[in-house]
Amino acid sequence: MPESYGADSLTVLEGLDAVRKRPGMYIGTTDSQGLMHCLWEIIDNSVDEALAGACDHITVTLHTDGSVEVADNGRGIPVDVEPKTKLTGVEVVLTKLHAGAKFGNASYNAAGGLHGVGSSVVNALSSRLDVEVDRDGKTHHMAFHQGHPGVYTDADPAHPSPDSPFKRTRKNKPTELEIIGKVSPRTTGTRIRYWADPEIFNDTAQFSYEQLIDRVRQTSFLVPGLKITVIDEHIPETGDAGIDELREIDDIVPPDATNDTAADTSATDTDAADDATAPLLDGFTEAAATSSSAGSAAVAVAKADEAGHTHRRIEEFCHTGGVKDFVDFLSNGEPVSDIWRISGQDTYVEETQAVGENGELHAQKVKRDCGVDIALRWVNGYDTVIRSFVNVVETPGGGMHVDGFLNGITKQIRKTVEDNARKLKVNLKDPAQKVERDDITAGLVAVVTVRIAEPQFQGQTKDVLGTAQVRPIVTRMTDKQFGEMITGSKRGYKEQSGRVLDKIVGEMHARIQARKTKEVTRRKNALESASMPPKLSDCQPGNDDVAELFIVEGDSALGTAKAARNSAFQALLPIRGKILNVQKASLAQMLSNKECAAIIQVVGAGSGQSFDIEQARYHKIIMMTDADVDGAHIRILLLTLFYRYMRPLIEAGHVYAAVPPLHRIALAGSHKGEFIYTYSDDELAGKLADLDRRHIAYNPDIQRYKGLGEMDADQLADTTMDPRTRMLRRIRMEDAAQAAGIFSLLMGDDVPPRKQFIVDNADDFDRSKIDT
Structure with a gap:
């Protein structure tokens, strides 16, 4: 008999317990991807402050105890009491699902965190979370354990730990923020430090330092003027405050910066060895010891932070060119065109649920603003790189904004190819000679961004934009502005558009030819x-x-x-x-x-x-x-x-x-019938000197090959074709890859750089290397 099924069989999960019970519903997975998603939620909240014009500096600190801290100089989470819940704004944001200032347009016109669950989900999935808010001339503090507010008793307040004794605030009792210091009335901001809960995340979950740097870099492109600093404390303190940091050219470099490299980048972290959360950050430790790739924005550094500690690696990112700089960064190959820009503003009407004065929901039509900013260029390769974003949140699966962009450029390119069919050698009577989207996107590098209020995403992980009204806006804007560029009617674009069309039509012919053969x-x-x-x-x-x-x-x-x-x-x-x-x-x-x-x-x-x-x-x-x-x-x-x-x-x-080989030496005397091949004049001189020193006779009439045709079959086989004796490079x-730049310089169409290269290197010319 099946067990009885009644109301007593039902379980009601209150507050954040539902998040801990089903974390995959909110962060996707409980492996490394979910671990990084928690960090993105906290960073995105700070970035939203920057989008609102209230923040220009964000700092992400990776502590040696396994915790991560995100600090910004935004407005700070509200510390006053929210009338409906009778809780402070800090507690509401960090403990209530679907609570925040992003459901209306008053505080955030365009934001990445829109569902009101980001901070509270991270709080629920953390063994400990500490928040500090600077507002009204005071620093406010509150602590949480697995999403529940309370008070930790740390043996050393300077080194908080999730293992410290914790006293939970009694249920239904308002939790007052603790005031722990004073600041200037003009100083505002939020600092959130959390320890990911090992009870939630599986044993394979690790932070990725490279993913963090990539995300921070792309955010700095998308929010011009926003400075983001990443501090990695997993590389130990050195006490050497005299070594300045290294940065790439595209990052802000202080006037006193030098190019000295820090001495030692290897590290062991014994302090965190016994900490339960430390394994979640093992990926940072490994990356800190081995990272030397060209993709990093900065290399090992030594600089004192605000607390007086000296760290090996501090990476800072700040760009002012926006998506144009982003496309330039993503471009890999010889440019076919300059970076083209499509931008503008339009509106659309959306029916949505609005919150009334008494908290009830009602349907109403709202007029929304849609800002579009797109940068694109073609390079001479055939790989396609399209990165898309909504309010600086990346949408790897694309969505309506990408569909609108591709529809716009496809329509205009097909029309322009038809109008210039004779010049481009396209037979319009042949149905096979039709430009397809793959022909257009070959070698295309593009960044597509839109900024809208309350976008509709497919799921909390925000992989695909689903707001349908965005597609026609982007299509119309692309159709008009890109059309002026690709037809050459816009001043300065005629030559570039010609090269782009040649490339696209060439890709079409290559595809057709590949199919035929x-x-x-x-x-x-x-x-x-x-x-x-x-x-x-x-x-x-x-x-x-x-x-x-x-x-x-x-x-x-x-x-x-x-x-x-x-x-x-x-x-x-x-x-x-x-x-x-x-x-x-x-x-x-x-x-x-x-x-x-x-x-x-x-x-x-x-x-x-x-x-x-x-x-x-x-x-x-x-x-x-x-x-x-x-x-x-x-x-x-x-x-x-x-x-x-x-x-x-x-x-x-x-x-x-x-x-x-260049030469053949025929030996004489007891070595008659033997031959020695040399491959340069220097090697020939050295080999003859060696033979003279060893008193080995040879024919002074050294044969010099002016071409492969001068060799007989045996000689060619021995020196060049027989796998047992030949030499291949x-x-x-x-x-x-290194030669690509030289190819472009010395063999491309641009004459002035080639002339300048020859002039600059004329004094270093080695006449002995001329083949005579």
């Missing part, structure tokens, strides 16, 4: 091999895991290479001279170039955004060019092609450069 570029049978370029000397099928493609310079070298290769796994593709410089050519021009098209077809994995390395027909791509200046130039042109349109090959380490991704 998808089945014929994979070597599976003799029929497909026959479809390859006739000049390809392919290897035998069935050796894909070891197959090598040699890109050979010239027909004379091809003849020798055919005799020198192992046809079981080595294929040859000759190229005639120097291929197209794809750095300053459009995608359409690249695809129409016979040499470039042949290389892409033979490799068999597509190009650009459609490139699939799993479809590559060869395990190694080897550039085999002469050991002279022309050969080096050809290698640069080939590398530019691979880097721009087949980059995964370089990232996976499949691209190599053969290293052919692997092209690494970091090499290509």
Whole structure:
């Protein structure tokens, strides 16, 4: 028999107990993601003060005892009594769900924390939370344990602990704020310090220092002029107050800042070893000891904080350029256009539930303001980077604002392509030649932000904006302003819009071409091999895991290479001279170039955004060019092609450069018939000196190779093609990334920087490096 089911079977969870019972409903998960979400809630409340114009500095401190503190110089949480609950504003905000000043428009016109649960949820999921508020010339303090107000008795007030004795305030008794100090009447702000509760979060939950820095950096972009400081106390005090902090160029640097680096970044934290909450911050400790990536906004620092302690790492962020600076930061690659800006203000009407004087809810239509601020640019790559935000809260899933933006640019680009079809070489009668959204977003970097009151999100985690009225506003604004830019009717945009359209149409042609050649570029049978370029000397099928493609310079070298290769796994593709410089050519021009098209077809994995390395027909791509200046130039042109349109090959380490010798020394006497190859003039001189010292005879008529065609098959095999004896140079991704800037400088369209580079480096020119 089933148990009886009556009213006594029901459980009523009061206050914040429901949050502790079902934390996933409020923070998503109880792992690292949920742990970080709690921090975002507290930071977002301070950022909302900045959006309201009441705050210009936020400090986030990571304490060694596992706690996190967020301080701002905003207005401070209200400390007076709320009439309905008879509780102080501080207690209402931190203990009551769906309570706050963001349900109306009086205090916050646009805010990130809108559901009134952020601070109270963090309080409920913390083993301890302390809040201090500066208002009315006084500093007010209150403490909580798992969401319940009360008083802690700390053995050392300077080092509060969640394990200290706690006396809970009696139920239904108003809790008075404790006044612990005095401040200037003009000083206001809020400081919240909390210890995440290990009873709630699982053992794998860890804070991520890198996520914190990324979030703080993006917030500083989105709220121009807001300074955010992150202090990491997990790196121990050094007592060295004379070392100033290092910051990146895009951060504010004080006039007295220097570029001295702090001495030691390793650390152990014995004080927090026994603390129950310390494991939740292990990720910070590890990052503090190892972080040296270029993505950090600042490196190890030493600077005294307000309490007189000296910390190794203090990172500060402040930007004044807004989303334009953000796009510049996110851009990775050679720009095709400048950063374009779309911004404006519009209104919409929304039916919502309003709170009456007596606390009752009633429906009413409200006129809302919608502020739009978008920055975008195209770069020469094919990756898409679109970051979207509502009131500085990121919406990773996009939403109505992103849909409106993409609808606007898609409409305008398609219309402009149709209007300029002849110039762009687009056949409007061919239904396949239609620009798709993927063609448009290839290489697009954009930041889309809107500011509205009481936005509708899908869930408390705010991943997707659901306010439908925002989409047509963003679409209309994008349609008008972007339309003026892409058509070139706006002054200064004609040349840029031309480059953008060339890129987009080139992406369209590449997609169409990839679709057409998808089945014929994979070597599976003799029929497909026959479809390859006739000049390809392919290897035998069935050796894909070891197959090598040699890109050979010239027909004379091809003849020798055919005799020198192992046809079981080595294929040859000759190229005639120097291929197209794809750095300053459009995608359409690249695809129409016979040499470039042949290389892409033979490799068999597509190009650009459609490139699939799993479809590559060869395990190694080897550039085999002469050991002279022309050969080096050809290698640069080939590398530019691979880097721009087949980059995964370089990232996976499949691209190599053969290293052919420059000289051959024929030994004489007892060593007759033996040969020594050298690869530079310096090596030749050193080798001859060594032979003379060892009294080994050699033919003084040193053979110098002016090209691969001068070698016979045995020589070419021994030095360049036989895996047992050859020398290859692997092209690494970091090499290509470093060279990208040089490619742009020396091979791009912009002449003045190239001229200046030559002038600046003329005095350092080494004539001995000229190949004669």
